[in-house]
Amino acid sequence: MREQLAAAEKARKDARAALVEAKKRLAAKKKGDLADHGGGKEPASSAPEASERDYAEKSYVAVAPRESAVMNKTSDGEETSNVVDDDFGDKKPSPEVETLRAKLTAKDMEVYELRARLMVIDTEVDDLRGKLVAKDTEVDELKAALMSSNELVDKLAATLLVKDAEIAALEADNADLTKTAEEAAEATAARARETEHALRESAEREARLAERLRASDHSRDALEAEAQRLRVQSEQWRKAAEEAAAVLGSGGGAVDNGVGAYVDKRRRRSGSACAGGNGGKAAKDGDDDDDEGASGKRKAGGGAMRVLSDLWKKKAQK
Template identity: 35%
Template structure:
């Protein structure tokens, strides 16, 4: 009985330790969820790692606790079976002794009744005293037998209580373990969402950079077109040819494409009457300025 109580106390202490570790794990989970709600992306990964570590430790402790409980329960079962076998053996011995005494008593009484003139019949008081002693011994044996049966019943009830307690503790540990796993999955999903959002922000920054670069290219192309049209020229009849107006994005894009893909002289020969009439010096300067602007634009 004392050994079973010590085992029960050890199990209660182990369950308390596992419960404390599970509560600590839940506190880590709550801290991680609060950090995610506040948008603290910088400390998110360390908290996830801490959560994973705590979960692994809790799982290891859970497995150790299960193994220890299995071993202790097996030892308790062996002890219970040993006590039960001992009680059954003593019970059989007591019943056999009681039966022998009853048989001896009945034999003596039968002999006395069959031959009243036997010397044994003259010892009636002594026989009565033996009978009383036998009755007393039988009563004591019955009382001892009842005590053994009560002890056996108590052991069986205690065994059932220990089984029920172990089942409840195992169910509680399993529930807390599954809750911790679910919290970890939620934390992983939140981490994935944060990473996806960071990727979207990075893509948006890249697109903004591309827009700025495109605007710079367009401005360079407009400046080049303005330089080409602002100098003016004369047509074949001596008139002045003027180019006014701003260039749209499509026209600037075509200018930029011509600058990137074809020689400058051919495009300018097709567009500038002044160059066809001998005004090549100004056009060459414009092209040099356009080339300089293009080289200065960010890559």
């Protein structure tokens, strides 16, 4: 658009120069015609030519300053020139001048239109420049925000790396703890199996001990019954011995001693039976000793025992 405007300005200047040149040629021609007709006097028949010459001279004189003013205004870009000369009344210029003036007017109108379009374009350019400045400002803000976002992303990436390292450490610790827990579980299971086995053995021992205890209780009951029977029997023997001693009188001292020894021996046997197997064995050994030590007494008191037996039978019959 600016190139078109510059071309139009140049064409207008060329048209103005051509108009001025045409006016100069016309004025020179008029002057030459006047010189040919007798030293400056005009004949009557040449009145129109004189009028045309005067018009051309006046037009040249009037148009030259106006031409320079219009060119100055055109260079400033404010207005176009006025191509109509109002100082000559009803006189008409030559066709060549009219043609040049028409071309000049057309060029001025073209320049005016181009300048108007250029002003519109300049306004649009200014708007676009404002928008571009706003966009540049927005781009700068976006760049700053992007830099902040990049910094935040870098921080988050660093934090993520730290978290990954922590997670890896925790996973390693978890693996160690899992292995330790598995080992502890295996050890606990082994101890539980051992404890269960020990409990089963203890239960079996307890069952055996309970069985032995029941057998012992049964044996003790039997021994207690036997001891009670022997106590009753020994009491009966004691009473029989006392009665025999009373019957025999003074001659029955040996019998009394024999009977007392026999009763004491029976009591020891009864006590040994109540005390258990070892006590029974000791009582048996003691009885053997008593039998060996008292063999003479038994022989001596054999008659007394027979007498006591007879008394016992008689009491039983009563």
